[in-house]
Amino acid sequence: MTDTAIPLSELSIPMYSGVPTLLRAPHRESLEGLDIALVGVPSEFTLYRNGTRLGPNQMRAVSAMVRPVNGETLLNPHELCTVADVGDAPVNPLNLAATNALLQEYYESLAAADVRPVSAGGDHGVTLPILRAIGDPDSPVAILQIDSHHDTHGSIFGEPDNHASFVRRVIEEGIVEPTAVFQVGIRGTLYNPNDLDWAREHGVNVMRAEEFFDIGLERAVERMLEVVGDRRVYITIDLDGVDPTIAPGTGVPEPAGLSHRDCRAFVQALGEHDVIGADVVELSPPLDPTGGTARIATNLLFEELCVVAAAITRARG
Numbered sequence: 001m002t003d004t005a006i007p008l009s010e011l012s013i014p015m016y017s018g019v020p021t022l023l024r025a026p027h028r029e030s031l032e033g034l035d036i037a038l039v040g041v042p043s044e045f046t047l048y049r050n051g052t053r054l055g056p057n058q059m060r061a062v063s064a065m066v067r068p069v070n071g072e073t074l075l076n077p078h079e080l081c082t083v084a085d086v087g088d089a090p091v092n093p094l095n096l097a098a099t100n101a102l103l104q105e106y107y108e109s110l111a112a113a114d115v116r117p118v119s120a121g122g123d124h125g126v127t128l129p130i131l132r133a134i135g136d137p138d139s140p141v142a143i144l145q146i147d148s149h150h151d152t153h154g155s156i157f158g159e160p161d162n163h164a165s166f167v168r169r170v171i172e173e174g175i176v177e178p179t180a181v182f183q184v185g186i187r188g189t190l191y192n193p194n195d196l197d198w199a200r201e202h203g204v205n206v207m208r209a210e211e212f213f214d215i216g217l218e219r220a221v222e223r224m225l226e227v228v229g230d231r232r233v234y235i236t237i238d239l240d241g242v243d244p245t246i247a248p249g250t251g252v253p254e255p256a257g258l259s260h261r262d263c264r265a266f267v268q269a270l271g272e273h274d275v276i277g278a279d280v281v282e283l284s285p286p287l288d289p290t291g292g293t294a295r296i297a298t299n300l301l302f303e304e305l306c307v308v309a310a311a312i313t314r315a316r317g
């Protein structure tokens, strides 16, 4: 029987009251009895505008308005699984390599305890140590990546591990099946016309935003499901995949992106899949003091929680 952890109810504790936690889940230090850990990852090794280190706590603040039941699927992840905000994963704000090592070790402890992570970033570099920890080269996974950037650069400033290279690293390390990577929302200017060659040569499915808008949401989701197949899948949402007119609070925005509804549809479409974990990254609170970007981020974090909870429930039988 699941030891269900109940989020704060706005019906008994007002939304503006209580200690802020991710998705209003209870805060727990211990992984004991947990199915899903909501993890803040306050990392910031960004290449342009900064602020991602403040992302997790802004998502906690705006979590006040995220209620426990999914309005569309009527699923309550907190009833299906034991979910807690386990606080922030350890980072070294002065050292990327040390941060990656700390994060990998932390997520390995989650994997060892059979706890699936749903993470609030942090820059997109965090997805690399997360996948190194929970992935397995003997059983590579699929990825749904909503993003404006392909994140397959070989290295930047001589550094192979950075927030624009994680996809290439996880493919090179065999953790992810390249032909089962579905990237959507990719757009904007390139450094070179051949920037995407590596991805395409390795069979990564790159759906540029232009193509997405040409074929429409329904067909794009079908295409994503074809790519993912019946593989285990990890979901990563870079907020710069969302249109910057509604989500300006991110470091490297690109015009003409997806809506919140588009992103939600992609996540919900994986509701029957074995989703091993998920993240929402690149939220920069100082770049959107209204909190609008954070509200999109946090509601998408909730959608991710729902599909991970559904996956765990099915696996239990």
Ligand SMILES: [Mn+2]
Pocket (backbone or CB within 6 Å): 124, 147, 148, 149, 151, 163, 238
């Ligand atoms: Mn990215």
